[in-house]
Amino acid sequence: MNATAIILAAGEGTRMKSNHAKVSHAILGKPMICWVVDAALGAGCERVVVVVGSHADEVRGIIDATYAGSQAVVECVEQAERLGTAHAVRIALEATGIDAGPVVVLNGDLPLIQPETIGNFANTVAAGDVAATVLSFKPQDLQGYGRIVLDTDGSLLRIVEQKDCTPEEAAIDECNAGCYAFDGAQLKAHIGEVGCDNAQHEYYLPDMLGILREAGERVASYCCEDYRDGLGVNSRSQLAELTAVARDRINERLMAEGVTFIDPAQAWIGPDATVGRDTVIWPQTHLIGTCVVGEDCALGPNTRLTNVRVGDRCSVDETVGIDVVLENDITCGPRAYLRPGTHVLDGAHIGTHVEIKKSTIGKGSKVPHLSYIGDTTMGAGVNIGAGSITCNYDGVNKHPTTIGDDTFIGSDTMMVAPVNIGSHAVTGAGGTITQDVPDGALAVERTEQRIIEGYSERKRARK
Ligand code: UD1
Ligand code: CA
Numbered sequence: 318m319n320a321t322a323i324i325l326a327a328g329e330g331t332r333m334k335s336n337h338a339k340v341s342h343a344i345l346g347k348p349m350i351c352w353v354v355d356a357a358l359g360a361g362c363e364r365v366v367v368v369v370g371s372h373a374d375e376v377r378g379i380i381d382a383t384y385a386g387s388q389a390v391v392e393c394v395e396q397a398e399r400l401g402t403a404h405a406v407r408i409a410l411e412a413t414g415i416d417a418g419p420v421v422v423l424n425g426d427l428p429l430i431q432p433e434t435i436g437n438f439a440n441t442v443a444a445g446d447v448a449a450t451v452l453s454f455k456p457q458d459l460q461g462y463g464r465i466v467l468d469t470d471g472s473l474l475r476i477v478e479q480k481d482c483t484p485e486e487a488a489i490d491e492c493n494a495g496c497y498a499f500d501g502a503q504l505k506a507h508i509g510e511v512g513c514d515n516a517q518h519e520y521y522l523p524d525m526l527g528i529l530r531e532a533g534e535r536v537a538s539y540c541c542e543d544y545r546d547g548l549g550v551n552s553r554s555q556l557a558e559l560t561a562v563a564r565d566r567i568n569e570r571l572m573a574e575g576v577t578f579i580d581p582a583q584a585w586i587g588p589d590a591t592v593g594r595d596t597v598i599w600p601q602t603h604l605i606g607t608c609v610v611g612e613d614c615a616l617g618p619n620t621r622l623t624n625v626r627v628g629d630r631c632s633v634d635e636t637v638g639i640d641v642v643l644e645n646d647i648t649c650g651p652r653a654y655l656r657p658g659t660h661v662l663d664g665a666h667i668g669t670h671v672e673i674k675k676s677t678i679g680k681g682s683k684v685p686h687l688s689y690i691g692d693t694t695m696g697a698g699v700n701i702g703a704g705s706i707t708c709n710y711d712g713v714n715k716h717p718t719t720i721g722d723d724t725f726i727g728s729d730t731m732m733v734a735p736v737n738i739g740s741h742a743v744t745g746a747g748g749t750i751t752q753d754v755p756d757g758a759l760a761v762e763r764t765e766q767r768i769i770e771g772y773s774e775r776k777r778a779r780k
Contacts, residue, residue: 324353362435454541584603649667
């Protein structure tokens, strides 16, 4: 579909009672505006224009950070004064020079709109059948939505905002979802005719449908199959409601693809995550951003992974991971914290109360208990004894540690970086290792143990 999308995101979002842009609020870890942009891109729109205004820098920042490196053309246009949704569209048309082809207009607070839905109804305009189509839906709660007024022959007559409704109009259960497709030439030709003689003294985009009809053009409404596609977010309670809907949709899809959920109401999987078949998701698992999880894994309970790749047959229990790669057959947790740049190779084990940052843990290596490993390159078959730490920071700079294959680090070893510990080496428990350890060597750093006989007895006698 060779269409342009205009996404309206300049509004104040007053009802959110927030210091941030309404569309910056996240649903399952992804800002609302990105859900809408991605739906437009998914429907095949080739260019996306986001109208920003209130908290413009914040919204622009999200758009830039998300789409800068991508193929998609996503740009922002500023609506300095917020005079209504039709005004926002007019600003976008003027700023971009769009004057032909199908134009899809989406409210920025419409995160659950699906690409197929946009495609289905926008095609009616792309095919030249009508000059405009509005997406309608039948919400359970009509509050705040514009009503779709039909003519006696069932064709779309106009859209009336709730605040301008007569009691009869207010009773209409078919509402405007805030999602439209226009013929670009007709939109440009008539947008200037929208007035603001209404309850809110705003230029209403929905008025365009009535205007085009009056001008002798064909207009239509297209009712959503799933009313949830049309739900908008104006308040925190709607944000929570839509988050639950999004969660259910994603978890349903994953279950259909062969993923087991112990309790699908208690797993929060973002829209851009993938999970392989036969993986089991335990309660309170969060997958945020672009997580890719393989097959036959067990995730959770109590696990939060952000931009993490997990291979096959991994078990990740009570773990927080951010920007991490876990290869295959890895066991991790409970209570592990994997920070950016952690790469765990096949068959490794990360145990309990372990923190790892910017380090490679070699094949089959084990960091089982109470350790901090930072800026470290570790070979295969290494065992890190309980309580061992890489002292990678001297208060000013970070320094690297290397540990060769099959080396045994005794419990409570402090590896003061920069330091290189060879392969097949051993460090004695409790050592503070400040010098490199050659391959195959034992490094012991420890004062000799003294035995003071009869100590307790003498102490008791003194009392
Ligand atoms: C709008 C529709 C209503 C529809 C509902 C669906 C209008 C007049 N009404 O109402 O028929 O049922 O959406 O959810 O369009 N915005 C701008 N610039 C502005 C004003 C708004 O960019 O000057 C943006 C907002 O940021 C928001 C979107 O347009 O993303 C819709 O505005 P909002 O105030 O939420 O409209 P509703 O009252 O929900
Ligand atoms: Ca709204």
